[in-house]
Amino acid sequence: MASHIVGYPRMGPKRELKFALESFWDGKTTAEDLKKVSADLRSDIWKQMSAAGIKYIPSNTFAYYDQVLDTTAMLGAVPPRYGWNSGEIGFDVYFSMARGNASVPAMEMTKWFDTNYHYIVPELGPEVKFSYASHKAVNEYKEAKALGVETVPVLVGPVSYLLLSKLAKGVDKSFDLLSLLPKILPIYKEVIEELKGAGATWIQFDEPLFVIDLEGHKLQAFSGAYDELESTLSGLNVLVETYFADVPAEAFKTLTSLKGVAAFGFDLIRGTKTIDLIKSSFPKDKYLFAGVVDGRNIWANDLAASLITLQSLEGVVGKDKLVVSTSCSLLHTAVDLVNETKLDAEIKSWLAFAAQKVVEVDALAKALAGQTNQSFFSANAEALSSRRSSPRVTNQSVQKAAAALKGSDHRRATEVSARLDAQQKKLNLPILPTTTIGSFPQTVELRRVRREYKAKKISEEDYVKAIKEEIKKVVDLQEDLDIDVLVHGEPERNDMVEYFGEQLSGFAFTANGWVQSYGSRCVKPPIIYGDVSRPKPMTVFWSSTAQSMTKRPMKGMLTGPVTILNWSFVRNDQPRHETCYQIALAIKDEVEDLEKGGIGVIQIDEAALREGLPLRKAEHSFYLDWAVHSFRITNCGVQDSTQVHTHMCYSHFNDIIHSIIDMDADVITIENSRSDEKLLSVFREGVKYGAGIGPGVYDIHSPRIPSADEIADRINKMLAVLEQNILWVNPDCGLKTRKYTEVKPALKNMVDAAKLIRSQLASTK
Numbered sequence: 001m002a003s004h005i006v007g008y009p010r011m012g013p014k015r016e017l018k019f020a021l022e023s024f025w026d027g028k029t030t031a032e033d034l035k036k037v038s039a040d041l042r043s044d045i046w047k048q049m050s051a052a053g054i055k056y057i058p059s060n061t062f063a064y065y066d067q068v069l070d071t072t073a074m075l076g077a078v079p080p081r082y083g084w085n086s087g088e089i090g091f092d093v094y095f096s097m098a099r100g101n102a103s104v105p106a107m108e109m110t111k112w113f114d115t116n117y118h119y120i121v122p123e124l125g126p127e128v129k130f131s132y133a134s135h136k137a138v139n140e141y142k143e144a145k146a147l148g149v150e151t152v153p154v155l156v157g158p159v160s161y162l163l164l165s166k167l168a169k170g171v172d173k174s175f176d177l178l179s180l181l182p183k184i185l186p187i188y189k190e191v192i193e194e195l196k197g198a199g200a201t202w203i204q205f206d207e208p209l210f211v212i213d214l215e216g217h218k219l220q221a222f223s224g225a226y227d228e229l230e231s232t233l234s235g236l237n238v239l240v241e242t243y244f245a246d247v248p249a250e251a252f253k254t255l256t257s258l259k260g261v262a263a264f265g266f267d268l269i270r271g272t273k274t275i276d277l278i279k280s281s282f283p284k285d286k287y288l289f290a291g292v293v294d295g296r297n298i299w300a301n302d303l304a305a306s307l308i309t310l311q312s313l314e315g316v317v318g319k320d321k322l323v324v325s326t327s328c329s330l331l332h333t334a335v336d337l338v339n340e341t342k343l344d345a346e347i348k349s350w351l352a353f354a355a356q357k358v359v360e361v362d363a364l365a366k367a368l369a370g371q372t373n374q375s376f377f378s379a380n381a382e383a384l385s386s387r388r389s390s391p392r393v394t395n396q397s398v399q400k401a402a403a404a405l406k407g408s409d410h411r412r413a414t415e416v417s418a419r420l421d422a423q424q425k426k427l428n429l430p431i432l433p434t435t436t437i438g439s440f441p442q443t444v445e446l447r448r449v450r451r452e453y454k455a456k457k458i459s460e461e462d463y464v465k466a467i468k469e470e471i472k473k474v475v476d477l478q479e480d481l482d483i484d485v486l487v488h489g490e491p492e493r494n495d496m497v498e499y500f501g502e503q504l505s506g507f508a509f510t511a512n513g514w515v516q517s518y519g520s521r522c523v524k525p526p527i528i529y530g531d532v533s534r535p536k537p538m539t540v541f542w543s544s545t546a547q548s549m550t551k552r553p554m555k556g557m558l559t560g561p562v563t564i565l566n567w568s569f570v571r572n573d574q575p576r577h578e579t580c581y582q583i584a585l586a587i588k589d590e591v592e593d594l595e596k597g598g599i600g601v602i603q604i605d606e607a608a609l610r611e612g613l614p615l616r617k618a619e620h621s622f623y624l625d626w627a628v629h630s631f632r633i634t635n636c637g638v639q640d641s642t643q644v645h646t647h648m649c650y651s652h653f654n655d656i657i658h659s660i661i662d663m664d665a666d667v668i669t670i671e672n673s674r675s676d677e678k679l680l681s682v683f684r685e686g687v688k689y690g691a692g693i694g695p696g697v698y699d700i701h702s703p704r705i706p707s708a709d710e711i712a713d714r715i716n717k718m719l720a721v722l723e724q725n726i727l728w729v730n731p732d733c734g735l736k737t738r739k740y741t742e743v744k745p746a747l748k749n750m751v752d753a754a755k756l757i758r759s760q761l762a763s764t765k
Contacts, residue, residue, distance in 0.1 A: 001322065001369035003361045004056035004289050005049060006204075006241055006265065007154065007329025009354050010063060011516050012041045013336050021064065021520040024091075025099075031091050038062060042140065046149040048355065053362040056202060056239075056289075059144050059151035060137040061329065064091075065098040065519050066112075067206075068119040068164060071156040072097070075187050076133030079107065079123050079168065089133045098519060100702035108166065109518060109701060111611045113208065113244050115296070115332055116525075116567055118518035122161070124180060125171035132187045138194045145199060153195050157207035157240065158188055158229075159222045164209070178221045185225060189232045196235060204239045204265075210255050211245040211271065212615050219254045230260035239289060241265035243328035244296075245615040246273040256283050263287030268309065269294045269327040275309070279316050288317045291327035293360050298333055298513070298527065298569045300352045301360045303367070303380045310368050324365040330354040334513035334525075346390065347508050347529055349383040387529075388573070395505070395531035402581045410629065410636040411664055416691045419666055420726075422640040426600060427553050431761065432715065432729050432754045433484040435694070437647055437669055438557045438603065439496075439734035440474045440489035441743055450494060467492050468545060475549045481747050482755075485553045485601055488546035490736070496559045496605065497567040501526030503538040504586055507568075518701075521737065527569045528579060534586035537593045544597045556599040560646065561587055561630045566608035577626040584633040595638050603645035604634055606663070607733075610653055624659040631663050643667060649696075649733045654682040657689075667692030671732045673699045673714065683721035693722060696732030697750060703738070705746045711753035724761060729754040 011017045020037035023029045042062050049057045063070045073094055078084040081104045084093045098120050100106035108121040137153050144151040156164075161184070162177045195203060207222065226233075238261045247255060247266065252274070256264060264282075266274045268291050282288060290313055292306040314322050336355040340348060352360060363376050387393065412419065453463040474489035493499040501507035507526045514522040539556060547554040561583035570576055587604065594602050609631070614623050635644045646663060649671035653660065660668065672680070672695035680695065697714045698706040711729075718727055729750060735743050 001319070001324065001365040002055040003053065003365040004152075004265075004323050004325040005054055005058055005330065005358060005361065006243065006291070006295060006326050007058050007061040007331050008045050008049070009331050009333065009335045009516065010041070010061075011335070011514060011522055013339055014512060015514050015522055017041060018514075018520040018522055025095070025520075034064075034091070038064070039143065042143065043147055046144050046147060046151065049358055050149050052358045053366070054358060056323065056325075057144075057149060057151045058154045058204065059140045060153045060155065061331075062140065064094065066117075066119040067154075067156055068122065068161070069094065069098055070134065070136060071161050072120070072122045073134035074132070074137065074155075074191065075161075075184055076131035077122055077124060077128055078133075086131065087133070088135065100699070100704045102704060105699060105704055106702045114612060114615055115244075116515075116517055116523065116608065116611060117332060119164070122165035123168040124162070124165045124177055125168040125175060126179075128168070128180070128183075130180075130183050130187055132190045135194070137191055138198055141195060141200055142198050150201075152202040152204045152239065153200055154204040154206060154241075155188070155191065157205035158184055158225050159218075160207045160209040162221075163218065178218065181221060181225055181228075185228050188229065192229070192232050192236070200236065202237045202239060203233075204241055206241050206243075207255075208241075208243055210242045210247050210251045211267075213248065213617050214251060219251060222254055222258065226258040226260055233260035237262045237287075239263040239265055239287070241289070242271075243267040243291065244270055246271040247277065248616075249277060252277045252281070256281070256286070261286075263289055263323070265289035265291060265325055267291045267295075267327040270296070271327075275313070278313060282316055285321070286317070287321050287323055288313060289323045289325040291325045292364065293324075293326045293357050295326040295328035295330050295357070296332045297572060298351050298353055299572055300350055300380060300383055301357070301364075302384055303360065303364060303377050306364055307367055310364060314368065319368075322368070324361050324368065326357060326361060330357055332515060333357065334510060334515055336512075339512040340510050342511055344508060346386060346392075347527070350387045350529070351527070353513070393530040393571075393573075395533060398531040398533050398582055398585075401585055402578060405581055405585075405633065410632045412632075412636055412638070412640075414640050416664060416666060419640045419643075420692065423600075423643040423666060426641045427485075427643065429484055429553075430758060431724050432727055432758055434729045434751050434754050435483060435485040435555070435669070436478075436487055436731060436747070437734045438487050438490055438555070438605070439493070439736035440477075440487070440491070441738055441740050442491075442494075442736045443740075446470055446491050447494075450492070467542070471542070471546050472549055475546060475554075477744070479550060479552065481744075481751050483552075483747065483751060485555060486546070486550055487555050487557060488542060490557060490734075492542055495523055496734075497564050498524055498526055500538060500559050500564060501528075501568065503536075504532050504534055504583070506530035506532040506582075523567065525568050526564075528565075528571050530571070532579065532582040532586055534589050538590055540590070540593050540597045540599075543594060543599050547598055553601045554599065555645065556591075556594040556602040558587055558590060558594075558602065558604045558634075560604045560606040560609070561634060562612060562627045563606050563608040566612040577630075580626060580630045581633070584630040587634040588637065591635050592637055595642050600641065601643045601645065602635070602638070603647060604631065604665075605647045606631055607647060607649045609648060610656055613656065624656065628659050628662050631665075635665075645669065645692075647733075657682050657687055661689060661691075665691060667694065667728060669694035669728060669730050670696065672696040673732050680717060680721050689722070690726070692726050692728055694728030694730040697729055697753070698731055698746060700731045700733045700735055700738055703742055705742055706749060708749040708752040708756065711750050712756050715753060715757050719757070
């Protein structure tokens with residue numbers, strides 16, 4: 001019985017690629033150094049999968065930034081502003097598209113479906129001249145072959161690529177991106193021919209757009225594309241892979257009828273309803289790649305249950321046509337549990353990271369072939385039993401408090417307009433008040449202090465002293481810049497979710513459980529294994545300390561319950577919304593303690609609320625109801641004069657704007673600049689927003705420093721659709737990933753722009 005892995009983490013078990021990328025970007029190492037690190041990581045991954053017995057091993061899933069940007073490079077779809085005309089695309093152009101450079105901004109970045117991974121959005125239109133400009137897919141296949149490993153080259157499918165793209169600036173909105181298929185398919189044919197010439201026998205097209213609600217003409221585009229590719233694909237076994245949700249019935253019919261395709265892959269973890277379609281209408285003589293090992297969570301597979309599922313599918317497609325697979329790429333999980341030497345032994349037994357999931361896939365394939373590893377299966381059953389019966393998982397008082405939430409919508413008693421009046425009397429802010437989103441640069445020295453404190457190399461007294469000095473530096477800088485509402489810079493936090501999880505019950509933490517979010521940015525998601533509560537205040541000391549250093553308003557900084565949920569590895573033994581309500585109650589306690597501690601502005605970030613939106617429209621309403629309700633729970637008990645902010649970033653918000661309004665925050669700051677100010681279009685179309693709002697005026701994920709005139713121009717665009725008395729001026733997101741040499745001039749320009757517009761508005765009165 002055969003086995004398959006959809007994709008694998010790229011960063012390395014100890015974030016080797018992250019450090020290599022950042023060293024290269026800083027000019028400390030060469031392109032050859034970066035290529036060497038990445039080649040070593042690829043070699044290790046391929047050899048590991050080969051040694052584990054995996055038959056269908058992926059290649060071309062190793063991206064320096066993301067797989068969609070790799071496809072943009074392959075197709076030569078480089079926006080003109082980057083100055084590329086022809087030839088193989090190198091690192092300079094590739095990373096300029098991803099990160100911007102001193103003279104031009106980066107391309108838009110957004111979330112990859114409903115994950116915390118991001119991709120760079122292609123900018124396309126009728127004028128784009130496509131050409132075969134990156135041979136990475138072929139080169140990586142040859143590289144693996146030279147190591148003695150036969151792989152399945154993976155390409156983002158042509159239709160999904162176009163549907164994940166956006167119209168380039170200036171392109172008429174009526175232009176249909178799918179009309180570009182005839183222009184990109186010849187390049188796909190060139191790639192396929194080169195792969196065949198190099199000896200490839202299988203190729204994988206990732207077409208994840210099959211799982212969303214698609215109109216008929218979009219489904220027809222898939223059929224047309226593969227009709228066109230059929231002759232070129234002759235002689236290859238072609239796998240079309242889907243993931244993250246059920247495939248709708250009409251899409252399933254289109255998918256399984258594609259010409260030239262031998263195999264179809266399905267996510268049977270988040271797409272369990274697809275099993276019924278497989279049993280009723282899967283085509284004869286085709287391969288079924290059954291994704292029964294979860295690629296998005298870290299819980300050990302229920303091997304016995306998965307085997308039953310596989311056996312039922314074997315009866316449908318036949319033993320020789322069933323392939324055991326992961327539900328999606330393992331990119332979304334941590335790399336290897338073997339590196340977790342300090343993790344609680346019982347909890348560790350409940351887990352499986354990417355390396356362990358590879359072993360699970362192989363064990364299931366062998367068991368299906370009658371070669372069951374009894375000791376492995378027995379240990380798995382014992383771990384699952386331990387988790388079900390462990391007393392550390394359940395807290396009856398927490399369960400009772402969450403159950404008591406039913407029957408109330410937990411809204412603040414007063415309308416937002418009256419609250420804003422009460423807050424203005426207290427805060428006395430100018431029009432177009434300036435603020436930042438929370439974090440300030442995390443310097444090498446700051447990271448050293450946190451690291452040494454965690455390792456018990458410095459005392460708590462020395463640690464507190466160092467953090468207070470850092471807060472004072474950040475406060476003084478903001479006052480020098482004349483920012484109106486300050487933040488303390490979050491120097492005590494390495495990661496916004498991890499920081500809170502470390503102080504909440506029901507969470508566990510890893511030492512090396514890193515997961516790529518975008519580029520070199522990695523996060524270490526907490527593991528929610530049990531009921532959640534807050535044993536004691538988490539941020540009150542630091543926020544109160546910061547407030548004592550200034551007479552200006554100081555924001556208390558919290559992460560919201562939906563974001564903590566969506567950026568964690570969440571327990572799978574109860575519904576996600578029940579866990580979210582538990583987190584909301586814990587954050588509510590913290591909000592009320594901050595207010596008692598003298599903090600008059602409290603920001604509860606919900607950066608990931610849109611990210612968790614289900615991929616199917618029929619499921620949107622239920623999710624948004626409990627997600628928005630969870631946010632309201634956190635702040636329903638504060639006074640009218642306490643101003644509640646929230647923050648969202650790097651997702652498409654226009655389709656959920658009414659739910660954002662329903663959150664009933666006093667002020668929302670929201671990413672705007674990198675997405676070409678798409679957010680503003682919803683207000684141009686007549687949506688009325690009465691609370692405070694701060695669409696980001698510059699992109700913090702690029703090293704580029706915007707001028708004051710550029711920021712002023714953005715503010716004026718906002719004032720064309722938003723009232724001046726509700727508009728705030730702020731960056732897109734937190735500043736932790738930037739350097740002070742970038743932050744200081746950018747913030748100075750931001751404040752100067754706000755003051756310029758204020759004076760212009762005053763002169764017109």
